[in-house]
Structure formats: C-alpha cells, structure tokens
Amino acid sequence: MMRSAALPRTRADSLLWTLSRAANKSQLWWFIGGALALRRGSARRAALRGVAAITGGSVTANLLGKPLFPRRRPAAELVPEHRRLIRQPTSSSFPSGHAASAAAFCTAVAMESPVTGLAIAPLAAAVAYSRVHTGVHWPSDVGAGALLGIAVGLGTRHWWPLHPDSPARTAHQAEAPVMRDGEDMLVLVNPGSGSADEDPSDEARFAWPKAILVYPETSRDIRGQLAEEIRSRGGAIRALGVAGGDGTVAAVASVAAEHGLPLALIPAGTLNHFARDVGVGSMAEADAATEAGSARGIDLGEVEIVGVDGTERRWFVNTASLGGYPEMVRLRETIQQHHPKWPAALIAMTRALRRARPLHVVLGGKPTRVWLVFVGNGTYSPKGFVATSRPALDTGLLDVRYLRADVPYSRARFILAVLTNTLHASHVYRQVDLPELTVRLLDGNRRVATDGEVGPLGNEFRFRSRPSALTIYRL
Incomplete structure (x- = not known):
C-alpha cells in the first residue's frame, strides 16, 4: 500500500481512477458482456458465462465475504489527494468486490474463449490494482477478491459444463445431391x-x-x-x-x-x-x-397435439415443453414489441414463474401434478437443470424431464437443489430417456412450445423420436 502511494504522479493516475469508477456495480463488465453477446459462437457463450460469474462473484464477495470479515478501509490520507475517489465506500474492505467481479468475469470468459479472456485479462488486472492505487483497499483485500473471483468463475462449470467443440455424433448415413x-x-x-x-x-x-x-x-x-x-x-x-x-x-x-x-x-x-x-x-x-454433397441423417422429435380442432403434428429439432415455458414465450413475444429481446425474456420469465399453476396430467399412464415437462430431441448433457449439449443425434430417444408439484414446497426445494447441484437426488425432479411419451391434461387445454415457438392449444400431447428423419448437410 505504501509503495503504491509513493509512486510519482503520472497520466496513469487518471486512467486508474476512471477504471475504478467504471467498474462500480460491475458496469464495465456488463458493458463488455453486452458487446460480446452481439457476436456469434464462443464470444456469445463467453458473455453469458461471464455475466453468470459476475453475479456469483458479487453475491459471494458483498453479501457473504464482507459481513463475515469486517475490516476498516485504508485512511484516505495514505494516498495523494488527486487519486482519491469522490465518494469513499463505507462497506467492509475485505474482500474487494471489484477484484472479485473482474477476476470472475475474466476467468469465465477465458473458459469459453481463451483469446477473448487473454485480451480482457490486463483490463481486469488494472481494475483490481486501481482499488489499491485509489486508496480504498489493502493489497490483501484485492488478492483475496481475485482468488474468490477465479474460484467463482471456475465454479460455473459445476452448474453449466463447458460445451465440447466437436459436433454430436451420428451413425446414420445419408445421401444428398451436390449443390x-x-x-x-x-x-x-x-x-x-x-x-x-x-x-x-x-x-x-x-x-x-x-x-x-x-x-x-x-x-x-x-x-x-x-x-x-x-x-x-x-x-x-x-x-x-x-x-x-x-x-x-x-x-x-x-x-x-x-x-x-x-x-x-x-x-x-x-x-x-x-x-x-x-x-x-x-x-x-x-x-x-x-x-x-456431404450429409448425415439425424433424429427429430415429433409431437402430435390433440385439441378441440383436431390433431396437429409438429417436429422439433431441440426441445419441446409444457407448463411455464410456453407462457414465458407468449409473454416475451408481447413484451418484445416495446422492449429489446433480452430484457423482454427476463421480464417474461419472472412473470411466468410468479403466475405458474400446476398441471394436472396423466404422465406415462399415471395421474400426477407437475410444474413443467421438458422433452429434448435426443439425450442431453448434463442431466441437471441446464441441458447444454447433445453427445449424439442418433439415439432414437427423447430426454424427458419434469418438475413435480405433488410434494410440499416443491418449487423451493427445486431452487435449492439447483443451487446446490443436487437435482439427481431431489424428490421433486425426474429425468428419464424414452422413445415416446404421452401427456394428457386433466384440467383443460394448454399450449406446447417447440424450439421456442408456441403451438396450438391441446389436451393430449404424444411425443416420439423419429430416427434419421432429417438429412442435413455437414462436413
């Protein structure tokens, strides 16, 4: 701290002062994450993982670390006046929330896109050091915050495994014309x-x-x-x-x-x-x-929707679902007329969860109550709440997951299991791989969502896997 305070006045003082303020409430990292999200591929995945890490790092440092380890901040007189922040923070000095957020974001981004992470690393280091340079943290605060942020960034893999770069395998041979x-x-x-x-x-x-x-x-x-x-x-x-x-x-x-x-x-x-x-x-x-003319055959999912106007068939390449998700999609489309896509999705999800009502269904031949039913085309990994990838596209199976509503405090228990990554042992969550599944509603009609698009109303939904139903060009 004293060595930093003794450094001569340079142009870097104003830059570090500006960086320190820009990183307040992680605004700098939210801005960079938004810019990365505009790009496709690994940059967009890096942005999403980085934002998740920021949230975890901020919560851990500010809501857990600071109350548990109260510590006085350095006296303002220890650094030259031109370096001091206009508004001095009043929370505990240990650990540094700025350093935790910077390290968490940089670590998470690097896991998805090493090149982008390497480019951001000097900026993250500068933000962390700026807290010592402006005299609001001890070096040990910054070191502890950085270690905490790295741990949180790496910890995102516990809930959200990295997606493999290799495509999903398929043994289905297919012929396609040269175009x-x-x-x-x-x-x-x-x-x-x-x-x-x-x-x-x-x-x-x-x-x-x-x-x-x-x-x-x-x-x-x-x-x-x-x-x-x-x-x-x-x-x-x-x-x-x-x-x-x-x-x-x-x-x-x-x-x-x-x-x-x-x-x-x-x-x-x-x-x-x-x-x-x-x-x-x-x-x-x-x-x-x-x-x-290089092509492969892959499986598709199919759902037959039985409603008041007859039966309609829909294919899905990724997922289909009943319950809260179709309602969220409908709300998102309405809200999106006046707001950007991502804020609209967040608002819609919040409203849908608050308004959710259990579905009374016959599932697999047995009457029960559920909050939602998820059906994936193929078997997804991991088997927890966040399904991120498919190792294969030729299994002939559907990945069926549902959240029970017939046990006490099922939503609270589900959230706790998600946070602790113990869904595999939870009594409110079920996952099974099946070639087909029939879901019959006992309390009216609902809409099914297929690949994010809301379908027609129905009271019976017959899901099945269609092996090698689609020929797709791929090298």
Whole structure:
C-alpha cells in the first residue's frame, strides 16, 4: 500500500481512477458482456458465462465475504489527494468486490474463449490494482477478491459444463445431391433472427448465388409458405436451406423432413443450439458441405397435439415443453414489441414463474401434478437443470424431464437443489430417456412450445423420436 502511494504522479493516475469508477456495480463488465453477446459462437457463450460469474462473484464477495470479515478501509490520507475517489465506500474492505467481479468475469470468459479472456485479462488486472492505487483497499483485500473471483468463475462449470467443440455424433448415413452455387435450392432467410443489426441475406447469397431466396411472410406460417413454394415449382427443388435461429430452423427442418429433402443451414440466431450440435458453425462450413454433397441423417422429435380442432403434428429439432415455458414465450413475444429481446425474456420469465399453476396430467399412464415437462430431441448433457449439449443425434430417444408439484414446497426445494447441484437426488425432479411419451391434461387445454415457438392449444400431447428423419448437410 505504501509503495503504491509513493509512486510519482503520472497520466496513469487518471486512467486508474476512471477504471475504478467504471467498474462500480460491475458496469464495465456488463458493458463488455453486452458487446460480446452481439457476436456469434464462443464470444456469445463467453458473455453469458461471464455475466453468470459476475453475479456469483458479487453475491459471494458483498453479501457473504464482507459481513463475515469486517475490516476498516485504508485512511484516505495514505494516498495523494488527486487519486482519491469522490465518494469513499463505507462497506467492509475485505474482500474487494471489484477484484472479485473482474477476476470472475475474466476467468469465465477465458473458459469459453481463451483469446477473448487473454485480451480482457490486463483490463481486469488494472481494475483490481486501481482499488489499491485509489486508496480504498489493502493489497490483501484485492488478492483475496481475485482468488474468490477465479474460484467463482471456475465454479460455473459445476452448474453449466463447458460445451465440447466437436459436433454430436451420428451413425446414420445419408445421401444428398451436390449443390453447385445452390442451384435448385430453396432458401428461407429470416432477417428477424438474432441481432437486429445483422441480416443473413448477404451470407446466403454469397454461399448459394443461384438459390431461390424467400423471406417469412408475417401473415403466413413458414411451413405452409415453404410447402406452397415447393409445390409451385413442380419437383424442381432438390434441397432446402435456411439462414436463421433455432425457431426458424425447426420450421424449415419440418418441411424438409416431410418432403424428403436435405437441409443446409447458416446459423444466424441468438444462440444457434441446433447448428452447434450438428457441427455447422458458419456460412463457410455450410457452403463447403453443400458443394461437396456431404450429409448425415439425424433424429427429430415429433409431437402430435390433440385439441378441440383436431390433431396437429409438429417436429422439433431441440426441445419441446409444457407448463411455464410456453407462457414465458407468449409473454416475451408481447413484451418484445416495446422492449429489446433480452430484457423482454427476463421480464417474461419472472412473470411466468410468479403466475405458474400446476398441471394436472396423466404422465406415462399415471395421474400426477407437475410444474413443467421438458422433452429434448435426443439425450442431453448434463442431466441437471441446464441441458447444454447433445453427445449424439442418433439415439432414437427423447430426454424427458419434469418438475413435480405433488410434494410440499416443491418449487423451493427445486431452487435449492439447483443451487446446490443436487437435482439427481431431489424428490421433486425426474429425468428419464424414452422413445415416446404421452401427456394428457386433466384440467383443460394448454399450449406446447417447440424450439421456442408456441403451438396450438391441446389436451393430449404424444411425443416420439423419429430416427434419421432429417438429412442435413455437414462436413
């Protein structure tokens, strides 16, 4: 501390003073996380993991560490006046919350994107040191905060395992035509997927200059629109393409499966779960696969919805769910008309959880009450609350998870199990892999959500796995 205070006055003083203030309440890291989230792939995953680590680091340092280890801050007179902060903090000096947040964010980002983490590391170190330079922390406060932040960043893997870089395996062999420049290919491009500032049209035109590009019509269902386009061309279409997010991909994939056409995809959504599992990470990879005619067969999920207007069938490439999630999606779409996507999703989730009502269902032939039912296309990993990846796309199984509502304090017990990562031993959570599942409601009608899109009302839902239902271009 005294050595730092004795340093001569330089231009670095004002920079460190500014950095220290910018990192108040983790504002600096939230800003960087937001910027990273605008990019696709590992940068976006790094942003999400970094934000989660910030939350954990701040809570641990400020709500647990400081009350448990009260310590006076250094006297303001120990550092030159020009370095002192305008508003001196009054909380316990030990540990440093700024150092904890900086280290947690940097560590979490580095796990998903080592290059990005390396670029952020000097900034994180500067923020941590700035707390000593401005005289509001002892060096030991900063050291303890940094160690705490690193531990929290690494600890995110306990609840949220790292996604493997390798694509999910599939033993299903498939044949697909070589598509030179996208000739005889019908491609649906959704400019509304992902970031509002990014239109995937240019990527689609570059990859497949001879393809027929169509765009979603607001007054029509994508499935019906594409089916009519295919019929109008009298069998001339040899493959389908899509540039969009998971919801758009799911709609186009269902048409491809029903018409027996191979599918090529350009990931252009927010998270691109399906493209990541399939192993198509960019437009260049999609282009190379179609030019080589390289394809694989993968399983799809299917749900038959029995309602008052008859039976409707829907495919899903990732997940389907009943309960709170469809309500959250409906609320998000309404709120999103006036707010950005991520705040709208947060508001919708909060409201949906508060309003949630148990579902009275017959599940697997047995009557019970549940808060929600999750059905994954294929077996997901890990088996806890957050399903992040699929090791294989050829299992012929559905990943069924549900939260029981027929035991006392089930939601509180569920939250506790999630926080302690003990869902595998919880009495309120169940997970099983099945080839098919029927869920029948005993108290009216509900909507099912498939790949983030809300479906029609129904009182019986028949889920099943369809092995090798879709042929997809991939190297």
